[in-house]
Amino acid sequence: MTQMIDLRRRGLLRGSGITVLSASAVALLAGCEKMASAQGRGTGNGSTANDVGILNTALALENEAISAYQLGAQSGLLQKPVLEVAVLFQTHHKEHRDALIATIRKLGGTPVPAKSDAEVAQALNAAALKNQTDVLRLAQRLEKGAANAYIGVIPSFGDRGLAQVSARLAADEAMHWTVLTQALKDPLPAKALSFGA
Amino acid sequence: MRPPALSLKHIPSGWNQPDGMCPVAQRFRRAHSRSDGTASGSIRSGIALAVLALAAAAPAAAADAARGQELYESRCGGCHSLDANRVGPAHRGVYGRKAGTAPNFSYSTAVKSSTVVWQEKTLDAWLTNPQAVIPGQRMNFRVALPEDRADIIAYLRQQSGK
Numbered sequence: 001m002t003q004m005i006d007l008r009r010r011g012l013l014r015g016s017g018i019t020v021l022s023a024s025a026v027a028l029l030a031g032c033e034k035m036a037s038a039q040g041r042g043t044g045n046g047s048t049a050n051d052v053g054i055l056n057t058a059l060a061l062e063n064e065a066i067s068a069y070q071l072g073a074q075s076g077l078l079q080k081p082v083l084e085v086a087v088l089f090q091t092h093h094k095e096h097r098d099a100l101i102a103t104i105r106k107l108g109g110t111p112v113p114a115k116s117d118a119e120v121a122q123a124l125n126a127a128a129l130k131n132q133t134d135v136l137r138l139a140q141r142l143e144k145g146a147a148n149a150y151i152g153v154i155p156s157f158g159d160r161g162l163a164q165v166s167a168r169l170a171a172d173e174a175m176h177w178t179v180l181t182q183a184l185k186d187p188l189p190a191k192a193l194s195f196g197a
Numbered sequence: 198m199r200p201p202a203l204s205l206k207h208i209p210s211g212w213n214q215p216d217g218m219c220p221v222a223q224r225f226r227r228a229h230s231r232s233d234g235t236a237s238g239s240i241r242s243g244i245a246l247a248v249l250a251l252a253a254a255a256p257a258a259a260a261d262a263a264r265g266q267e268l269y270e271s272r273c274g275g276c277h278s279l280d281a282n283r284v285g286p287a288h289r290g291v292y293g294r295k296a297g298t299a300p301n302f303s304y305s306t307a308v309k310s311s312t313v314v315w316q317e318k319t320l321d322a323w324l325t326n327p328q329a330v331i332p333g334q335r336m337n338f339r340v341a342l343p344e345d346r347a348d349i350i351a352y353l354r355q356q357s358g359k
Contacts, residue, residue, distance in 0.1 A: 050328060053305075054337045060284040061276060123281040145275025149338060152272065156328060156337035196272075197345075 047158025052109035054153050055100050055162070058169065060112050061146055062097040066090055067120035068142055072135040075126075082132060082183060086139070089176050096169055103165075133184065140180040144195075147173035151196040170195070260344075265352030268345055276338075279356055285336065291315050292350075292357035296331065307333030320350045 069090035072078055078086055101111045121127070124142075129135050150170035157163040174195055181188065269277075269288075276284035286299035293316065297309040311331045313319050323330045324340040340346045 050337070053333075053335045057276070057284060057335050057337065064284060123278065123283045125281070141270070141274060144271055145273070147275075148272045149275035152338040152340065155339050155341075156326075 048107060049109075050156070051158050051162050052104055052107050054156060054166075055104050055107070056109065056112045058150065058153070058166070059097060059100040059104065060114075061149060062093050062100060063112075063114035064120055064123075065093040065142060065146060066097060067115070067117045068124060068126075068138065069093065070117055071121050071124075071126050072129075072139060075129060075135060077129060077132050077135050079132060082136070085179060085183070086135075089139070089143075089179075092172055092176070096172070103162075136180055136184050140177060140184060140186075143173050143177040143180060146170075147177060147195050260347040260351035262348065262351040262355045265348035265350070265355075268340075268349050269352050272340065272345075273338075273349070288353055288356065290357045292320070292354040292359045294357075305333060305335045307331050308335075317350060317354075320353065321346050324349065 069086050072086050073083060073090070104111045115123075124138065126138075129138065147170045150166045150173065154163045154166050157166065178188075273285075273288075277286070277288050279289040280287055282299065282302040286302035286304070291299070293314065296311045296313040296315060297304045308331055313323075313331060315323075319330065321343075323336075324338075324346045326339060327334045327336045340349065
């Protein structure tokens with residue numbers, strides 16, 4: 001059954017001109033197709049436009065994360081196995097990006113362009129990174145901020161399916177934060193509900 | 198450390214015990230007690246209202262800029278920095294600034310054309326629900342708790358030199 005649903009979704013995506021989407025991107029879009037279809041029939045409203053705005057802000061955040069991991073990977077400061085983990089996390093962010101772009105387009109919006117790595121490097125003060133710990137700290141800070149950002153926009157979504165997508169993205173970022181926290185040998189949160197607070 | 202907010206649970210359950218009760222209160226209690234010695238509903242309601250009135254009249258706990266910094270870094274830091282435009286605009290100097298005027302940031306049309314000036318009340322409303330303050334904005338991030346908003350605003354105000 002699951003396979004049938006996946007195949008149908010893949011066919012739908014191909015039909016709309018979206019050719020290369022990872023399995024996780026396809027899964028992320030699950031549940032958004034009904035809304036996208038309604039929008040295509042001209043039944044969209046202000047809340048759909050607002051949802052597109054939120055998704056575009058999320059896309060900007062994902063683009064920044066991709067650049068940040070790129071800067072870290074190219075810095076020569078990361079050793080194995082940390083480097084492999086950083087590249088894996090960058091892959092996750094690329095999948096988030098692809099899914100967000102696909103969803104924005106299906107809702108009739110225009111995805112925001114990514115800033116250059118050089119612009120991101122300046123904004124994040126990458127020149128100050130001197131060792132692996134510095135890179136991990138930056139990544140840890142960005143991942144926590146991203147998780148909290150995804151949690152903080154959940155009440156603003158007009159569509160509950162997209163709110164759920166936001167929660168799933170937050171879960172990925174929280175997972176990244178946890179791994180980075182362990183790599184830095186930082187203590188785990190003593191209390192529950194440490195995200196979104 | 199912020200003191201806990203007052204609520205009805207802060208009315209002691211043994212409030213009607215004579216021990217430690219002032220004479221005026223004891224007379225008041227005798228006049229309004231039921232035959233079984235329990236307080237009448239009107240008295241309990243009256244005390245509850247009095248406590249709530251006191252809570253409302255008491256000055257709000259001072260906002261904590263140090264806690265606001267922690268909240269800012271963990272909640273807002275995904276998109277914002279004090280001195281760099283990122284997903285959102287740079288925040289140093291935001292307090293007292295007109296919306297949509299951080300140098301070199303590409304704002305939405307809605308924010309750019311807004312007349313909002315960022316102060317205590319406007320920032321509180323913005324962090325509560327940005328879309329209600331400037332429809333068409335792109336932030337949409339909400340901070341649910343009033344004390345968290347107050348502390349973040351205190352930090353932004355401090356960093357704006359206001």
